[in-house]
Amino acid sequence: MSFRRKGILSFSLVIGIITIVLLLLVSCLPSADYGTEEEADAAAPYIITASDEHQELSALQVDKPLAEAEVESVTVPVVVPSVVPEAVSNAVPGAEPEQDSNEGTTLFLPLSEDKNPVPPSVTTNTYVPVVPQKNTGKTSSKVSIPVLNYHSVAIDPGNIVVISPDKLEEQMAYLHDHGYTPLSLEAFIRLLEGDTSEKAPEKPILLTFDDGYIDNYEQAMPILAKYGFPATLFVSPGMTEQDGYLNWEQIKKMQAGGWDIQPHGMSHPHLPKLTADEQAYEIVEARKLIEEHLGTKADIFCYPYGERNKTTLKLLKQHGFRYAFTIDQGFATNEQSPFLLKRLFVNGEEDLQAFESKLLMRK
Ligand SMILES: [Zn+2]
Structure with missing residues (x-):
């Protein structure tokens, strides 16, 4: 029985020690927990974000200059070079169509709008100024x-190709009163070619x-003479001396x-319907x-019906x-x-307001 007692005693001793140890542990643990929870709320977020920000900042500061250095000298971050070459490459194919397409303006308009995207690129990065200056310098040289x-000047109601003398007079007065300067053909070409020897x-x-x-x-002619306005006549020599058409004395x-006289095909043909030889005759003759x-030189052409191929x-080109x-x-x-210059058709039926708005639209 003494063994049993000893066993019970030692067992209860062990249990007592274990409970004491457990109590000690339990009394220690809660105090540690409170501390970490409070600190976790306050300190942990700072630690996390601060380290993230540091990483982002260091990535920005280190990576970007490196990338720039690899691309080109020290100039501009990635955004700007990608904008500028697009603007230029849009402009170039548009500027030299040399085909019978009418897509000229749609390409050019974006070019002038491309001047505007410059400010956004300025705000997105701090290094910019260089490139926008180049851009505006280029586009400012556009001449428009x-x-x-016009065609016939007579009274023929309902025929849009014919304008009445009164309306023509009214339009010339408008141009005069609103400060327009009608040009000789050569003065027009000089302006178009950017010749600045005379004040534009x-x-x-x-x-x-x-x-x-x-x-x-x-x-x-008498109406224009009244205002001292020069003009350009595109004539089809095969039709001169015929009824309703000018003769050479009048020309x-x-x-x-003060009128410049230039060719409009021999017989006012539909050029694309002709063979190359026939076209050559119409143009060159x-x-x-x-x-x-x-x-005088007559090397400025005007397509009959606007048609060409x-x-x-x-x-x-071949004939200079x-x-x-x-x-x-x-x-x-x-x-x-140079072989696809646009014009503004004057509809003989339209009023002065329509005439004015045509002149005021920017193309
Ligand atoms: Zn014609």
């Missing part, structure tokens, strides 16, 4: 001149008359009165006859023509192909 496209007028404009109707001599007088009759363009006018609507600019 309205070229009005504030509001240059070119007046063109197509086909060589006799009323251009009888009606238009000479118009030239003496018209020029030759004008030069023979008037003794690749052969037409090739022939014009300098420019060609279309009837594609818009201002003529130095960003258009």
Whole structure:
């Protein structure tokens, strides 16, 4: 029985020791827990974010300059170079279409809008200024001149290609009163080519008359003369001397009165329907006859009906023509192909307000 007692005693001793140890442990643990919980709320967030921020900052400061250094000198962060080459590469193909497409303006307009994206790039990084300066310098050299496209000047209600003498008078008065300067063809070309030897007028404009109707001599010339306005006549020599059309005497007088005379095809043909040889005849013979009759250069072409194809363009280049006018609507600019200059058709039926808004739209 003594063994049993001893056993019970030693067992209860062991249990007593264990409970004491446990009590000690338990009394220690809670105090440690409280401490960590409170500190965790307060300190832990700081520790985490601070280290993250440090990582981000160091990534920005170290990685970016490295990347820049690899790309090019010290200039600009990644954003800007990607913007600028796009603006330039858009401009270049648009500037030299040399095909019979009408897509000129849609390409050019984004170019001028590309000037605007510059400020955002300035705000997104601090190093910028260099590139935007280059950009604005380039685009500021754009030349854009309205070229009005008239035909017959007579009274023919309902015919949009014919404008009444009164309306023409009203429009010339408008141009005069609003400070427009109608140009000779050569002055127009000088401006378009960026020749700054003469001071450019504030509001240059070119007046063109197509086909060589006799009323251009009888009606238009006296009205323009009243204001001292020069103009350009695109004539089809194969139609001169016919009823309703100018004869060479009249054309000479118009030239003496400040009109430039240039070719519009021999017989006002649909050029794309002709063979290359036929086109060449229409283009070259018209020029030759004008030069023979008037003794002046006639190397600015105007497409009859505005129509042309690749052969037409090739022939014009081949025969040394300098420019060609279309009837594609818009201002003529130095960003258009020289053989695809745009004009503004003057609808004989429209009122002065429509005429004015045509001149005020920026193209
Ligand atoms: Zn015509």
